[in-house]
Amino acid sequence: MSSSSSPRAVRLRPLALPVEHGGWSFLGAPVLLGLWVAPSVAGFWLSLAALAAFLTRQPLKVAWADHQRGKRFPRTQWAERFVLLYGGTALVAFGAAWVTAAHAFWPPLLLAAPLAAVQLRYDLHKQSRALLAELAGVTAISALVAALALAGGWAMVPALILWLLIALQASAAILYVTTRLRLARGERVRPRRAYLAHLVALGLVIGLAWAGLAPWLTVAAFLVLAARAWLGLQPRSLTTPTPLVGVQELSVSLLTVASIALG
Template identity: 65%
Template sequence: MTSSPTKSAVRLRLIALPTEHGGWGLLGAPILLGLWVAPSPAGVWLSLAALGAFLTRQPLKVALGDWRRGKRFPRTIWAERFALIYGLIALGAFAAAWFSAARAFWSSLLLAAPFALVQFRFDLLKQSRALIAELCGATAISSLAAVIAQAAGWMLQPALLLWLLPAFQTTTVIVYVGTRLCLARGTSARRAPALLAHLSALAFVGGLVGLGMIGWSVAGAFAILMLRCWIGLLPRSLRTPTPLVGVQELGWSLLIVMGIGLGI
């Protein structure tokens, strides 16, 4: 590797913290849900491990990008340091969770692994904003609720509901927010896929309610989410500033967590 003579100041925040602010909501919702319905010491350790893994992604992307180009900048050194620190935190917390868990939780991790690998592949290709990458990443991170539940002693089948429900919510949010941002920028985009995604999620949840597997509060939360999608894509709603849209989506995520927590 060659060294770079660049001596410009390193912007540590861009290396140490994720650039996608919406990722904090995607991470927090399944953790909050899992700890709410299945609290345990192992769940707390798993939450810390997930946080460490989540933080590792950004500096690791920076370091891998520099390594692939055969370059070594001052930022590369900092990226390696942050990735190492975050990785050690994640591994240590995961080990503590493994030894304190009431039940093995590897089955949920194995089911989530393919989605995480797809996202990581797109990260390596510098295409992390691709729709398939975002959907796979959201699906993988939603599995945290199921992993936490299994660690607390839940069987796999009921734990999977804690994965599927937030996964439906996060995937619909990604489609909705992407459509809304395109329309707000004046870019041509169809509203139908976002509305159809919400309708499909509501139909799935309604079916689970009909089977007696979950309560009506879950269906109510998803119905409100669909109404939000319809109103949010109206022309007058597109004038809302993008940062405010992100704050609003965080609130809607909390609503879904409450609905699932009360109805599971």
């Protein structure tokens, strides 16, 4: 592997922190909900492990890309250091969660592992924006809420319901934001898929509430999500600045979390 040098100082922020700001919301929702409804010492350590694993993704992509090119830049060594730092923190924190847990929390994580592997494969092939990669990624990370609930003493079925609710909200958000960005760029794309995702999510949540497996307050939150999708994809709404759209998505994510926890 050849070595390349650059007179410019290495910018550490793009190596140490994710480029996509939306990822913070997809991580924060299951962590916030899990610690809200089932706080535990093991849950704290598991959340720290998840954060460290989440942070590992960006430097790993950079280091892997440089390795594939057969070159070493000044940034390569820093990326590798961050991978070791974050990866080591994730292992230590996960070990602490394992030792302090009074209940087994690993089944949802095992179920989510293939989905995380799909996202990682796309990441390493520079296809992070592929729809399948994003859907697999948010579904995998949403499993964290089920693990936190189990660590806090919840039964398996209610914990999996929490995973389903967070995954539905996150997946619908991915389809909505992707469609909105493409429409704002002037691409010819039909919003039908985003609408359908929200209707399916709403229907499933109504069914869960009817069966007594989810709070009716959550149905109200998913109604708000569907209304947001309908209004947000109208032509007059596409001029909204992207940062403001990000704030709106963070708000609806918090609304979903609060509706589940309070309901």
